[in-house]
Amino acid sequence: MTPSLTRSLLTERHRPTLERATSALRDRGHWSAYSESPRDYDQAAGAAAFAALRGTRFELDQPGADGWVGDEVSPYGFPLGIRYPHQNADVLVPAMRAALPAWRDAGPELRALVCVEILARLGERTAELAHAVMHTTGQGYPMALQAGGPHALDRGLEAVATALAEQSRHPARTEWTKPRGRHEPLRLASTFTPVPRGVALLVGCRTFPTWNGYPGLFASLATGNPVLVKPHPRAVLPLALTVATARQVLAEAGFDPQLVSLAAERDDEYAARTLATRDEVRIVDYTGSSAFGDWLEENARQARVFTEKSGVNTVLLDSTDDYRGLLANLAFSLSLYSGQMCTTPQNLLIPRAGIGTDEGPKGFDEVVADLAAAVDKLLGDDRRAAGLLGAVAEPGVLSRLAAAAETGEVALASREFAHPEHPDGRVVTPLLVRLDARTPGVERTLLAEWFGPVGFAVAVDSTADALVLLRRTLRERGALTVLGHTTAAPVEEALVGVCLDERAQLSLNLTGGTYVNQTAAFADYHGTGGNPAGNAALVDGAFVASRFHWAQTRRSV
């Protein structure tokens, strides 16, 4: 049967996108193939599509199906009621492995084109995906749309373009001629084939199932590896839609749809443990807690394991020439999605003597009070606040909030209220607690991750002391982000030095519409892979290059 998605059709449709993406990788300027404007998507149609999925069985026609699982509950307060097929991995994974050779033999270019078609089809389902993300993660709709849709697609496309570049480092066929003086030269002809490692396992996370999942998924798929997607049991739908879309495109392009499969699990199954240690599984991508990330690194020895784990993000305040901008920017960063981001700042280090600003010196107390006021102002209107904060995904956030309030003097209490549009959804505003770096034992608080809307305003003796604490935090716990505010060149230099030494990503003096929580595909790396918060960076060469090997065939000419 001739596939309906032919190579020439895919080439015509997506070759320009791939070329643009490849050049964006090289210059790292702003670029996106997918609109991030909510107005470009039909929210009502997305809502209808989502509503139609509720209470149904999500059919995938995967081999080895042996039951139905799924009990997702929207953080906005209702059960999704969607049942997903549960698989016998002993049937499914070998079937995926059997699909590998034909996908390998398709070559890097066709694989990349198929991947871009998958991304394009996902792009057509953006509003539907946005609802799926919203009602599994608790993000507000605009954020679920942007981060769960176009920004996730950007990261996926970045992975595809990086994979194609890695597999196109040199021609697939070469001739080699070695002169030998008066003798005939030696002549060899070689073919070089990128060969995948094996089955890749994606272990999805609850809070950003697509954004954190697409880089590994598409990096593995574009380098020839079948991908088994094991979503978080509370955030299955966004990845189930992704898998279904990928399977459809693969089939239309003439490939075995088992190349992208879903492993939904029972609540108590801990399927990632058994899947990640299967012999066929040679790649694992994981986002989540350090405890399980460490376990994977330790135990999935047959696989190359890419992790993004917990960290402790620091903000260092030294001085600013835009005090109001600093406050507004930081208030937003602390509030966005109730701090349920691996990139949200936690420890705000402020010299007890205060900081220099364009409004004159500001004492520690004043900075803390002004920041609390800025958060209050940002979140004063419940409806607007709810859109920014979203709903609380996990009860752990609430218990951490309560515990954090006991660690010091509360500068800004967290406020909980019912979501104006979804009265069963719980919304919480950030908590700001004053701590003193001199307090004995305070490190126990500062060197732990308090995932959620928890900020510690920490009085330190000096900026120099702040740098020492930052270095210790990075070394012992790692971080996805560091934010610094300073107008002093020596302080900036020292801050850069600490971040280089401890391999952390640094943002400086953000006062406008760019937030430390956010990175842009093609331009910014997410994480470095070089500190305890994870061993992978999205999307660098190392993230992609070790997903395949070069097999060379050489022969005498």
Place this chain on the structure above:
Amino acid sequence: MTPSLTRSLLTERHRPTLERATSALRDRGHWSAYSESPRDYDQAAGAAAFAALRGTRFELDQPGADGWVGDEVSPYGFPLGIRYPHQNADVLVPAMRAALPAWRDAGPELRALVCVEILARLGERTAELAHAVMHTTGQGYPMALQAGGPHALDRGLEAVATALAEQSRHPARTEWTKPRGRHEPLRLASTFTPVPRGVALLVGCRTFPTWNGYPGLFASLATGNPVLVKPHPRAVLPLALTVATARQVLAEAGFDPQLVSLAAERDDEYAARTLATRDEVRIVDYTGSSAFGDWLEENARQARVFTEKSGVNTVLLDSTDDYRGLLANLAFSLSLYSGQMCTTPQNLLIPRAGIGTDEGPKGFDEVVADLAAAVDKLLGDDRRAAGLLGAVAEPGVLSRLAAAAETGEVALASREFAHPEHPDGRVVTPLLVRLDARTPGVERTLLAEWFGPVGFAVAVDSTADALVLLRRTLRERGALTVLGHTTAAPVEEALVGVCLDERAQLSLNLTGGTYVNQTAAFADYHGTGGNPAGNAALVDGAFVASRFHWAQTRRSV
């Protein structure tokens, strides 16, 4: 103090080499920056330099020196008598770590230039290095010169050029502008710095200390990592000369010479175990037995471990249009350096019905007899044979030869004789043993590595059965090389398929002056990193990309 090796001097001297190397990486045609002709090197001066080192202390001025070690014995029958400093690693390794920031801050381009200067200085010492390699490994002088000198330098330069390319994927500074409709665009300026993982440990091997050592050494150094060189206790001198040369160049360029240091060990010290698991050590490069390679992969969890381990190399004979060429080529491959190469063929799979040739069909017995005769002819003259075979490095080779002769019917006995020029050196010719794949338990023999001049001529029922045995061998034991001879397109296709499936490097129909044992830098990959013979390939992107991380600093503009 102004360094004598300035950036501008290094740029003038080596920038063209780096550019040529980078383009060679891309087109993978023949290229070398270093002459491989022994006539271009002064053998007598090399011998004199080597003689002057014998019986002396090899001074390196490294911190933490606490004694002298070394009892190398030339396989040609005399002790070297050279004593190397022994180090207290608790002093040396922190000193190396302390040298990292300045080397990191030098940036990729200057680091690459310094590395090429080191390679150029090593090139000037080629004849001396050749003697050092000859009298530690037992290689004949021409091979010690070529493989130990220019070919090793080629691999080092390949690693440097790959590292520079990886670190130059995008500009070090970028501007990012995101349009926002009627609002002011968002503007960010970023700097991107490649930051090294930490101290790299090179665990050297006995048989190719420079060839197998330089890729990891230079890949690590060029990406900013200090390198601790732990040579095999019987092959210290080639790497000690390398370290001394690197330290000299680093000092002249104004860098801390501790960036490249030597860890010579006592005979019973097993220093690699304790060094490889130190917290400062974040990269390990290893060539040697699977047992210790597996141990490193299992235990050096704080490091990225690159291994080349044991494997079982197969030759599959199906048909040929150049029977004489096949025999001569294979006889040479079996003989070179008495088979003490990780790339030497071991299992020769031959259909019991024989093979088709340009001289008509040849039965199994005839092929084996003709191959034995070809080896005999190649090695008929002791002086010429000794030059090709070299001397036996390890007693294990002799015991394996004796044991292998008991596994089946000897088709060609190994001959041992005193080296004509070095009467205390032991030379051995290849053993060829007939086995039958049908014999119960023969897998125990065929699936073990018999490092040394041991070839098994294995009768198989058919080419199809040979492919099955090849696949099993690759899957269970891995291989650095596979050689096939066939004129039948379907057989070739099947052979290529098996090698792609099992991720092995394949050479086809080699009948001239190219041998399966040999690969050329810039053109050929050595290993794939994808089968049990090792997790690394020399030199692909994965070998280099994961030696550093990207640290980004971004700020509002």
